[in-house]
Amino acid sequence: MALIAPSLLSANFLQLREDCTMLNNSEADWFHLDVMDGRFVPNISFGPMIIKFITSTTHKVCDVHLMIEEPEKYAGAFQEAGATSLTVHFEACKHLHSNIQQIKSLGMKAGVAINPHTPVALLQDILADIDLVCLMSVNPGFGGQSFIPHSIEKIAALKKMISDRDLNVLIEVDGGINLENASLIIAAGADVLVAGNTIFKSADPAFTISQLKKL
Ligand code: DX5
Numbered sequence: 001m002a003l004i005a006p007s008l009l010s011a012n013f014l015q016l017r018e019d020c021t022m023l024n025n026s027e028a029d030w031f032h033l034d035v036m037d038g039r040f041v042p043n044i045s046f047g048p049m050i051i052k053f054i055t056s057t058t059h060k061v062c063d064v065h066l067m068i069e070e071p072e073k074y075a076g077a078f079q080e081a082g083a084t085s086l087t088v089h090f091e092a093c094k095h096l097h098s099n100i101q102q103i104k105s106l107g108m109k110a111g112v113a114i115n116p117h118t119p120v121a122l123l124q125d126i127l128a129d130i131d132l133v134c135l136m137s138v139n140p141g142f143g144g145q146s147f148i149p150h151s152i153e154k155i156a157a158l159k160k161m162i163s164d165r166d167l168n169v170l171i172e173v174d175g176g177i178n179l180e181n182a183s184l185i186i187a188a189g190a191d192v193l194v195a196g197n198t199i200f201k202s203a204d205p206a207f208t209i210s211q212l213k214k215l
């Protein structure tokens with residue numbers, strides 16, 4: 001059984017409170033919050049102000065996925081906005097180790113996200129310092145894209161790297177997850193499934209979450 005982290009990028013922002021209440025009353029484990037800056041990715045989403053409203057509605061883990069450059073400038077703002085964990089992109093950080101130390105010193109769990117083209121082997125020297133790897137199974141920037149099949153091999157290889165060293169690092173898979181491919185993704189070694197469109201565009205989002213939870 002994997003943890004389920006609905007991505008609020010696909011929520012209805014005109015009824016954000018209702019969507020948060022639905023998630024709070026559902027079997028969702030985490031809230032996944034996607035921050036985009038229009039520089040690292042070709043889209044702009046929301047920042048600490050909106051996240052503060054969202055975190056005020058919940059006691060669940062608020063998992064903030066930063067798709068932004070220079071995340072060190074904003075880590076404090078996301079901590080104040082109520083982030084439980086903060087994930088930065090491998091490709092966006094010149095000084096990744098120092099970014100991770102900053103996040104941990106602010107009292108948050110630290111994650112590293114990798115794009116589809118980034119080999120998991122490049123995580124070898126940061127793996128012992130982090131709580132989470134967010135393995136992107138689409139190119140970041142938009143919800144509703146198709147799962148890239150090669151991600152399955154990457155999940156399995158990363159799982160082996162983690163278990164070979166007996167580390168305590170969660171594998172989160174993000175992008176294009178649906179009820180058809182989720183079992184394969186869990187079997188490959190995923191601990192956390194992020195899902196946006198599959199949950200929020202379904203007729204009954206809470207029921208879809210419970211279906212994902214049963215896999
Ligand atoms: C993409 C985001 C994802 C996205 C997932 O850049 O990081 O979290 O919202 O959405 P779906 O599940 O619709 O692919």
Ligand code: ZN
Nearest residue numbers: 034065174194
């Ligand atoms: Zn995400």
